[in-house]
Amino acid sequence: MTAFTLPAPTKWAFSARRVPRDLAAGLDPNVSNARAGDLILGRVLTVGQHGRIQLAEGRPATLYSGDVIVMPCGARYAPDQFEGLAEIDPEGCDMLAGGGCLGRMVWRHDKMKAPTRVQPLGRLTNAAGHTLTTANFGLPTPTKFAEIPLIVVVGTSMNSGKTTATVALTHGLTRAGFAVAALKGTGTGSFGDVNDYADAGAAFVGDFTDAGMVTTYLEPLERVKAGIDTLLAAAEAQGATVAVMEVADGIFQKETAALLADPGFVARMQGSVFACGDAVAAAGGVSVLAGHGLRPLCLTGLLSCSPMASAEAEAMTGVTVVTRAGLMDPAVASGLLARAQGLAAAA
Amino acid sequence: MVMFQHMEAPLAAVPQMAAQRLLALGAGRRLTSRLLATDDASPTAEPVPLVALHGISRNARAMWQAFGPLAAAEGRALLVPRFADGQWPRFQQIGRVRPDLALLDLFKQAGLADQRVDLFGFSGGAQLAHRFAMLYPHRVATLHLAAPGWYTLPDVSLPWPQGLAVAPSRRRRAFDAAALSRLQLRQYLSLRVRLWVGAEDTARDASLRQTADLDACQGKTRLERAFRYARAFEQAARVLGLTPDIDLTVLPGCGHDFTECDQIGGLAARVVHGG
Numbered sequence: 167m168t169a170f171t172l173p174a175p176t177k178w179a180f181s182a183r184r185v186p187r188d189l190a191a192g193l194d195p196n197v198s199n200a201r202a203g204d205l206i207l208g209r210v211l212t213v214g215q216h217g218r219i220q221l222a223e224g225r226p227a228t229l230y231s232g233d234v235i236v237m238p239c240g241a242r243y244a245p246d247q248f249e250g251l252a253e254i255d256p257e258g259c260d261m262l263a264g265g266g267c268l269g270r271m272v273w274r275h276d277k278m279k280a281p282t283r284v285q286p287l288g289r290l291t292n293a294a295g296h297t298l299t300t301a302n303f304g305l306p307t308p309t310k311f312a313e314i315p316l317i318v319v320v321g322t323s324m325n326s327g328k329t330t331a332t333v334a335l336t337h338g339l340t341r342a343g344f345a346v347a348a349l350k351g352t353g354t355g356s357f358g359d360v361n362d363y364a365d366a367g368a369a370f371v372g373d374f375t376d377a378g379m380v381t382t383y384l385e386p387l388e389r390v391k392a393g394i395d396t397l398l399a400a401a402e403a404q405g406a407t408v409a410v411m412e413v414a415d416g417i418f419q420k421e422t423a424a425l426l427a428d429p430g431f432v433a434r435m436q437g438s439v440f441a442c443g444d445a446v447a448a449a450g451g452v453s454v455l456a457g458h459g460l461r462p463l464c465l466t467g468l469l470s471c472s473p474m475a476s477a478e479a480e481a482m483t484g485v486t487v488v489t490r491a492g493l494m495d496p497a498v499a500s501g502l503l504a505r506a507q508g509l510a511a512a513a
Numbered sequence: 514m515v516m517f518q519h520m521e522a523p524l525a526a527v528p529q530m531a532a533q534r535l536l537a538l539g540a541g542r543r544l545t546s547r548l549l550a551t552d553d554a555s556p557t558a559e560p561v562p563l564v565a566l567h568g569i570s571r572n573a574r575a576m577w578q579a580f581g582p583l584a585a586a587e588g589r590a591l592l593v594p595r596f597a598d599g600q601w602p603r604f605q606q607i608g609r610v611r612p613d614l615a616l617l618d619l620f621k622q623a624g625l626a627d628q629r630v631d632l633f634g635f636s637g638g639a640q641l642a643h644r645f646a647m648l649y650p651h652r653v654a655t656l657h658l659a660a661p662g663w664y665t666l667p668d669v670s671l672p673w674p675q676g677l678a679v680a681p682s683r684r685r686r687a688f689d690a691a692a693l694s695r696l697q698l699r700q701y702l703s704l705r706v707r708l709w710v711g712a713e714d715t716a717r718d719a720s721l722r723q724t725a726d727l728d729a730c731q732g733k734t735r736l737e738r739a740f741r742y743a744r745a746f747e748q749a750a751r752v753l754g755l756t757p758d759i760d761l762t763v764l765p766g767c768g769h770d771f772t773e774c775d776q777i778g779g780l781a782a783r784v785v786h787g788g
Contacts, residue, residue, distance in 0.1 A: 341614075341621075342649060343651065497649070497693050500693070504697045504699075505696045
């Protein structure tokens with residue numbers, strides 16, 4: 167370990183925002199055994215796919231070769247971008263996400279450029295020489311489970327409309343007078359989603375990074391569930407009366423599929439919303455969810471932009487399609503919540 | 514854009530500490546309202562705000578004058594919106610035009626974004642009040658319905674808007690108040706509801722909606738319709754296993770006139786004191 171002073175300026179990533187910078191008192195040059203969450207100090211070698219970093223301050227910053235950055239080590243699952251593992255090669259590692267995630271790229275989408283390359287300089291440590299890791303800076307572990315109703319937003323894949331649906335439903339419920347917690351239960355740390363939640367009027371905003379994770383990819387199911395419980399408890403403690411939670415990626419993604427197959431998680435939610443792009447996807451999604459004992463409150467997403475596709479989906483599934491404007495309508499949002507609570511009570 | 518304007522003529526009986534403002538919505542249709550704000554420094558628990566909705570005569574001033582001093586004396590916030598004729602020709606119903614959205618925005622601007630309110634309506638205002646409560650039962654503490662001309666019954670077998678069955682001709686993707694009200698029916702039937710009607714409110718004048726179906730189903734006068742509504746509400750609640758909390762008060766010597774119901778029947782005081 168080497169004592170050091172954090173260079174100025176250092177671009178500190180959003181996903182590391184909960185770790186106070188003034189705790190960084192040392193640098194451990196041994197990065198090869200870094201684990202997900204460990205804060206890595208690095209220098210940008212070449213700018214590739216991610217030309218910008220989301221800063222802890224909540225704004226994006228352009229990256230240049232030679233920039234000093236702090237990002238956590240983490241895995242990434244993003245079918246439209248990269249798959250990567252939480253591994254740091256001392257010779258150079260990959261920037262897997264703009265919100266801050268360093269690791270080793272495994273696959274990339276055909277449309278993606280090579281990842282931005284970073285020379286790791288070491289793991290940040292505190293004055294006692296302990297590695298600074300995001301897991302130690304999450305919200306406190308709850309002493310009791312939250313009881314606020316929970317509506318979960320799932321979808322076919324990235325970019326199917328889940329965030330749009332989460333934001334719209336949050337806005338509709340807020341306008342109806344509910345104190346809404348807008349949460350992201352799984353995925354990759356990014357301020358875009360949580361900023362959108364806040365802009366929609368959410369009374370509480372949080373994601374898995376608030377529970378100490380950089381991403382949820384390859385995290386054990388129990389840890390992911392504990393993170394969700396932590397977020398719900400914090401939301402309830404701050405006065406939220408209902409939670410809307412986005413679950414990232416598609417319903418076949420590893421952690422999402424595990425959550426939906428978990429009876430405890432399914433029992434915890436009062437209802438689900440399914441976002442998809444067309445009627446075939448709607449039929450498939452509704453069928454898969456039925457296998458988990460779930461029937462969505464409504465279908466939404468890109469599908470809802472097309473009245474004809476919506477009609478096909480409703481005919482095939484019997485589930486109503488609700489547009490973004492519909493979810494934003496306080497009467498519609500209140501009705502969906504009432505339906506969710508009624509179904510949960512009946513079950 | 515939200516605009517706050519001081520009223521030109523403050524209510525004499527209202528203490529000076531109470532703010533009196535007009536609120537206006539900046540987008541779409543404008544809705545103005547008188548607001549009696551509570552004293553934020555009050556150490557006691559804040560009483561439930563009261564919202565009073567006028568009828569088709571749009572006489573919000575009479576409501577302000579009746580409820581204002583009583584609300585001020587109890588430290589209750591009071592909102593008395595006025596649906597202007599040109600902007601809201603049919604404010605009683607929620608459908609293609611959405612007075613519910615204007616009311617929600619008004620609540621927010623008045624600092625009541627997440628509070629339950631006591632919702633009072635007279636005549637057409639009572640029509641809007643109960644339709645609002647069917648969509649947003651979580652926003653209502655006590656629902657006071659005074660002499661509405663007719664009701665949307667909590668009956669899923671009757672076509673909208675008399676009941677909550679889906680209208681067969683409903684345009685796809687149109688706002689479906691019947692379906693949404695059905696989803697909230699249990700919560701609505703769990704509300705505390707107080708019905709008020711004048712004993713002499715029996716005229717079948719031009720302001721009373723009269724059709725053969727409506728007369729047969731709800732009765733021929735407001736008095737008769739109030740009794741039938743109370744019965745329908747009770748029955749619907751019991752079908753769902755609920756204990757209805759609905760009460761009908763007939764005001765002796767009163768016809769279909771808010772001021773008369775207040776001055777002779779003590780309506781405003783009864784509402785403010787809980788019904």
